[in-house]
Amino acid sequence: MCNIKEKIICNLMADYQQNGIIMKKKIIGVVLGLAVCLGITGCASWDRMVTDMKSDVNGGMQRTITVYTADGKELATYEGKIDLSTNDGGYVKFDFNGKRYIYYNCFVESIADID
Secondary structure: HHHHHHHHHHHHHHHHHHHHHHHHHHHHHHHHHHHHHHOOOOHHHHHHHHHHHHHHHHOOEEEEEEEEEEOOEEEEEEEEEEEOOOOOOOEEEEEEEEEEEEEEEEEEEEEEEOO
């Protein structure tokens, strides 16, 4: 009988130690996560990310967009709340006043009010 009791006690001690190690890892993970979050809140990249998220949530930002041809001639200028999409496909796409504009093979200057 003593062997069974000792085995049960040993198993309980092992489980307790294992749970303690897991809890310590969780606490360390949470502390490190908070430190990283607090550490990057003052960074410019963090500010840009927050501005991008605000733009996505609010359907765009107040901007002035000027579209130029490849040789530098101005095609069009748009001002207002505009949702501008970026891509690698050689075109620029944005929504403005309920219409979608797509310009291919051109240059776009976007000046946004971020304050």
